[in-house]
Amino acid sequence: MSRRSSTRERILDAATDLFGLRGVEAVSLDVIAGEVGVAKQTLLYWFPSKDDLVQAVLESAVLELSVGVEAAIRATSDDPLDRIDAVVKAVFRQAVRRPALLGLVREISRLSAPSGDRLHEAFEPLVARAVGYLEREMAQGRLRRADPRLVAALVYATVTGIATEPEALRAVGWQPTTADLRALRSELLAFLRAALAP
Amino acid sequence: MSRRSSTRERILDAATDLFGLRGVEAVSLDVIAGEVGVAKQTLLYWFPSKDDLVQAVLESAVLELSVGVEAAIRATSDDPLDRIDAVVKAVFRQAVRRPALLGLVREISRLSAPSGDRLHEAFEPLVARAVGYLEREMAQGRLRRADPRLVAALVYATVTGIATEPEALRAVGWQPTTADLRALRSELLAFLRAALAP
DNA sequence: GCACCTCTCTACCACATGGTAGAGAAATGT
DNA sequence: ACATTTCTCTACCATGTGGTAGAGAGGTGC
Numbered sequence: 277m278s279r280r281s282s283t284r285e286r287i288l289d290a291a292t293d294l295f296g297l298r299g300v301e302a303v304s305l306d307v308i309a310g311e312v313g314v315a316k317q318t319l320l321y322w323f324p325s326k327d328d329l330v331q332a333v334l335e336s337a338v339l340e341l342s343v344g345v346e347a348a349i350r351a352t353s354d355d356p357l358d359r360i361d362a363v364v365k366a367v368f369r370q371a372v373r374r375p376a377l378l379g380l381v382r383e384i385s386r387l388s389a390p391s392g393d394r395l396h397e398a399f400e401p402l403v404a405r406a407v408g409y410l411e412r413e414m415a416q417g418r419l420r421r422a423d424p425r426l427v428a429a430l431v432y433a434t435v436t437g438i439a440t441e442p443e444a445l446r447a448v449g450w451q452p453t454t455a456d457l458r459a460l461r462s463e464l465l466a467f468l469r470a471a472l473a474p
Numbered sequence: 475m476s477r478r479s480s481t482r483e484r485i486l487d488a489a490t491d492l493f494g495l496r497g498v499e500a501v502s503l504d505v506i507a508g509e510v511g512v513a514k515q516t517l518l519y520w521f522p523s524k525d526d527l528v529q530a531v532l533e534s535a536v537l538e539l540s541v542g543v544e545a546a547i548r549a550t551s552d553d554p555l556d557r558i559d560a561v562v563k564a565v566f567r568q569a570v571r572r573p574a575l576l577g578l579v580r581e582i583s584r585l586s587a588p589s590g591d592r593l594h595e596a597f598e599p600l601v602a603r604a605v606g607y608l609e610r611e612m613a614q615g616r617l618r619r620a621d622p623r624l625v626a627a628l629v630y631a632t633v634t635g636i637a638t639e640p641e642a643l644r645a646v647g648w649q650p651t652t653a654d655l656r657a658l659r660s661e662l663l664a665f666l667r668a669a670l671a672p
Numbered sequence: 673g674c675a676c677c678t679c680t681c682t683a684c685c686a687c688a689t690g691g692t693a694g695a696g697a698a699a700t701g702t
Numbered sequence: 703a704c705a706t707t708t709c710t711c712t713a714c715c716a717t718g719t720g721g722t723a724g725a726g727a728g729g730t731g732c
Contacts, residue, residue, distance in 0.1 A: 285475075285680085302499040304719060316720090318680055326720065377542070382580070420668075426661040437635020438628070463624040467669040481709085502689060514690090516710050524690065 284322045296376025337380045338398040356413040368461045482520045494574025497588040535578045536596040
């Protein structure tokens, strides 16, 4: 019982990092097992197939992301721009602390349709809340009026695009250091404020 | 001579699409060869190893992207916001016409460091020009003053984030149709205008 | 004590992968 | 006409993959 959750947890943990950073297809069960320090068979005992492991990793990652973001929202003033700030900061914080988490979102979008649908389902409640929230704030004139679904998609794409791929930003001469990432985040927030202020 | 370039070209073409859409590790040489309709050996004749093929695909993709963007810039009025519009539209156009192109950029950022460096080198001239351009326009007060490298990185990340991953946007309830992608692009342009106007 | 259940292991398999060896066709130069 | 180079093929190989079979260690209930 004690070892039970421990081993399963450690496998899930290592798989999250490896899948998120290197890609699902690029990481073999052997590599994950080696990282955890168990036999591959042990891994296949807990997760009957690689696909099962991928699904489990996905679910736990989405959960972790959602929880972090929701907590950030609640702990902020009710000014909509402040809340958007909080969400962006929360996502960036997680991107720095555990780059694989957002990498997984990107990764899974590339996988088969069923996975994509499950991802959608997992995010659905969070997105619905966000859209409803934006709608209300826009109606009250506290945000520039626009299609809230568009704004949500835009913020989502922008934040994940930046936070997920500091490596990709090297292509435009960027250094993926924490300090530079923070500067980039500040600039992004300024952008969002300018674009969303009423 | 006639078949020469033809076969090589067709291999490069198919590999670009497959690598960009499914990922480099997920696509085997057999699949590419099958798609082109030649034997795997023929493929290995033109590109001695898979890695050589990847490098060649990368170079041609960057070239194609750069050419498209530069052409869009030249054919526009000299208002900086119009030019940014033109770049964004050019990238989106390419994203619709050939989704694999931008997918490759994302894909390669995940590969080994040497590839990332080569990607950087390939983009270097284009980026240097863009940064210099932004700097001049900001100095003349035609754009909001900011760190041009930051702005370049931000625009790059945003545009590729959206244009590359319509599939990922399904996670936030988005439909990756052409019409919706266009609406998203319009919203993005409004964002950029609001954020960059002086 | 003993059956039972949970957990991890070694040994093995069928299959797909990237890559090699080398032969045969087809164009090309002289 | 002949030799040579260019190009594509079939056959094969070593390796790594996801997955199976089944045994053994260690605790738990009765």
